[in-house]
Amino acid sequence: MMLGILAHKPANMNTARRYAVQRLGFGVLILASLLVVAPILFVIGAIIARGVGAINWEFLTAMPRDGMKAGGIFPAIVGTLLLTLGTALVAIPFGVGGAIYLAEYARDTWLTRAIRLAIVNLAGIPSVVYGLFGLGLFVLFLGFGTSIVAGSLTLAIMTLPVIISTSEEALRSVPVEFRTVSASLGGTRWQGIRNIVLPQALPGIITGVILGLLRAGGETAPILFTVAAFFLPRLPQSPLDQTMALPYHLYVISTQVPGMPAEIQYGTALVLLALVLSLNVVATVIRSYFRRKRQW
Amino acid sequence: MSTMLKFQVDHLSFFYGAKRALTDVTLAIPERQITALIGPSGCGKSTFLRCLNRMNDTIHGTRAEGRVLLDDQDIYAPGTDVVDLRRRVGMVFQRPNPFPQSVFENVAFGPRVLGTTSRSELEGIVEASLRGADLWDEVKDGLKKDALSFSLGQQQRLCIARVIAVKPEVILMDEPCSALDPISTLRVEDLMRELARNYTIVIVTHNMQQASRASDTTAMMMLTDDRKSGTVIEVGETKQVFTKPQDKRTEGYVTGRYG
Numbered sequence: 001m002m003l004g005i006l007a008h009k010p011a012n013m014n015t016a017r018r019y020a021v022q023r024l025g026f027g028v029l030i031l032a033s034l035l036v037v038a039p040i041l042f043v044i045g046a047i048i049a050r051g052v053g054a055i056n057w058e059f060l061t062a063m064p065r066d067g068m069k070a071g072g073i074f075p076a077i078v079g080t081l082l083l084t085l086g087t088a089l090v091a092i093p094f095g096v097g098g099a100i101y102l103a104e105y106a107r108d109t110w111l112t113r114a115i116r117l118a119i120v121n122l123a124g125i126p127s128v129v130y131g132l133f134g135l136g137l138f139v140l141f142l143g144f145g146t147s148i149v150a151g152s153l154t155l156a157i158m159t160l161p162v163i164i165s166t167s168e169e170a171l172r173s174v175p176v177e178f179r180t181v182s183a184s185l186g187g188t189r190w191q192g193i194r195n196i197v198l199p200q201a202l203p204g205i206i207t208g209v210i211l212g213l214l215r216a217g218g219e220t221a222p223i224l225f226t227v228a229a230f231f232l233p234r235l236p237q238s239p240l241d242q243t244m245a246l247p248y249h250l251y252v253i254s255t256q257v258p259g260m261p262a263e264i265q266y267g268t269a270l271v272l273l274a275l276v277l278s279l280n281v282v283a284t285v286i287r288s289y290f291r292r293k294r295q296w
Numbered sequence: 297m298s299t300m301l302k303f304q305v306d307h308l309s310f311f312y313g314a315k316r317a318l319t320d321v322t323l324a325i326p327e328r329q330i331t332a333l334i335g336p337s338g339c340g341k342s343t344f345l346r347c348l349n350r351m352n353d354t355i356h357g358t359r360a361e362g363r364v365l366l367d368d369q370d371i372y373a374p375g376t377d378v379v380d381l382r383r384r385v386g387m388v389f390q391r392p393n394p395f396p397q398s399v400f401e402n403v404a405f406g407p408r409v410l411g412t413t414s415r416s417e418l419e420g421i422v423e424a425s426l427r428g429a430d431l432w433d434e435v436k437d438g439l440k441k442d443a444l445s446f447s448l449g450q451q452q453r454l455c456i457a458r459v460i461a462v463k464p465e466v467i468l469m470d471e472p473c474s475a476l477d478p479i480s481t482l483r484v485e486d487l488m489r490e491l492a493r494n495y496t497i498v499i500v501t502h503n504m505q506q507a508s509r510a511s512d513t514t515a516m517m518m519l520t521d522d523r524k525s526g527t528v529i530e531v532g533e534t535k536q537v538f539t540k541p542q543d544k545r546t547e548g549y550v551t552g553r554y555g
Contacts, residue, residue: 107356177393183354185406186383186462195405196395 047269054267063233068253069260071233073268078235079148079243080275083227084217086152086239087159091216092209094156095163099205102164103171104193123161128221130158135225147240151227155216162215166208170201203290210283214276220247230256246272302327302466302496303348308362309525310340310347312355316525317343320362323515323528330488330497332507332534335517336549340526341500344517345468348498349385350378366466383410386464390471392451394443394458399426399435402443402454406462421461429457430487449480456487467491469499473506485510504550508538516546 062072106112134154144150174197182192220228228248236243250268253260303325310318318340325331333341346352347364350371363370371381383406394402403422404412412418422439426432431453435446443454452472459467469488473481481503488497488510501507507514514537516530530543541547 177389177391178395180351180354181389181393181395182405182409183379184349184351184382184387184389185409185458186379187405187409188379191409195409200396 051266051270090156099167162212170204332511386459
């Protein structure tokens with residue numbers, strides 16, 4: 001009884017003040033979080049509200065007509081999917097391979113330090129610079145022309161730093177112990193990596209890959225000079241063909257075509273947003289699924 | 297019965313970079329017996345243990361001097377196949393560390409990396425190894441269950457089964473019971489006795505009762521007089537080391553006066 005009374009004794013002034021400070025602190029932090037989320041929600045809400053009216057079967061599956069003021073955006077959707085696929089084909093093997101080398105094999109020498117520094121810096125280069133680089137190297141010098149190949153390679157190079165650094169991080173988060181145990185059982189280094197480390201790091205790697213590809217799929221500047229067609233109402237015929245792509249198409253119909261119905265603009269933005277967000281959801285689901293399974 | 301020697305360690309010194317960890321360790325390890333390494337923390341017991349399968353090599357900048365003969369072959373001689381050495385000299389670690397996979401996958405890992413692919417052959421090895429580690433009856437209905445869902449004691453016996461599966465000649469154990477409760481500890485000790493019929497076992501332990509209960513030979517390690525690196529100061533039959541130690545420092549340690 002006595003103890004109960006003591007436990008419920010009103011807090012003294014000092015404690016009360018400390019609680020007040022804590023409440024104030026939390027309040028500021030919550031406000032900051034809301035301020036960050038609010039614009040995103042507003043943008044998404046506005047795009048959905050204004051664009052949803054444009055979405056119908058024809059819009060998603062037909063060629064554009066009447067100087068893009070009518071018809072659909074099918075070639076742009078296909079083009080973006082093809083470019084993302086092409087980027088994945090190049091960026092995943094090189095990115096994950098590079099990450100395995102850096103995380104598992106590379107000793108700490110001036111060379112590997114230089115490579116890491118280069119990767120960090122590559123991640124900070126503006127995307128339009130990648131576009132110009134792709135124009136110079138792939139379109140002109142290597143003679144791929146403005147093509148899906150040139151665009152995919154450019155996007156892949158832009159994506160590589162993201163994939164390498166997230167994959168390397170994922171590999172390093174696997175405890176050293178597993179590699180040691182594998183070695184102690186007579187496994188070669190590669191067998192330990194292949195059978196134990198890689199499967200454990202896979203969710204992190206997949207997340208990084210998807211986030212990298214998301215960025216690639218939504219970029220305009222790198223494809224501007226390397227692949228994107230202003231108006232091409234047919235599907236690409238070969239990897240060396242040009243294609244329309246959603247981000248560039250959105251740019252074009254928003255700034256280059258007078259008298260464009262706003263509904264088509266917002267509808268296009270909505271499709272791009274839906275593609276990107278759905279991939280994002282996939283990445284999140286994969287990550288949380290594996291994180292629940294992981295026990296170390 | 298004359299005992300064969302499995303390891304003959306001859307004036308072994310070991311360095312982490314410029315730092316000397318072991319000085320002039322000379323020790324014979326008899327075949328198919330249990331040899332315990334005892335001594336205070338930081339005197340190089342684990343380092344020494346890891347010299348026997350060259351696990352220290354995985355740390356960059358380490359270096360060994362002297363010779364370690366395994367069946368009369370110097371394992372530090374140039375051209376030694378370290379991967380094959382580690383198959384012959386397996387290891388059980390301080391903390392139970394099964395891979396985050398099923399029981400079956402854990403035990404099958406070694407045979408698989410060594411080239412066994414047939415499912416039925418693997419199943420045979422897995423069952424035999426789990427029986428050998430006194431674990432079969434507890435896990436036979438849950439071979440597909442995640443290894444980490446079992447108790448720590450079971451996990452440690454699983455790690456022992458995983459080592460047995462590659463049919464080593466020697467099993468090194470680095471304080472294998474320090475994370476286990478007393479009952480699990482006794483089960484592992486019983487298992488060690490059983491295994492010693494077929495394997496040479498070297499165990500590092502801080503538990504004096506464990507060393508005196510479970511080992512045939514005991515080697516006492518201490519820091520050298522300059523207190524910078526470790527060495528073996530006394531080796532003998534376990535009973536003798538614990539009842540009639542030759543070295544004052546051993547006597548002080550095994551009677552619990554310091555360490």
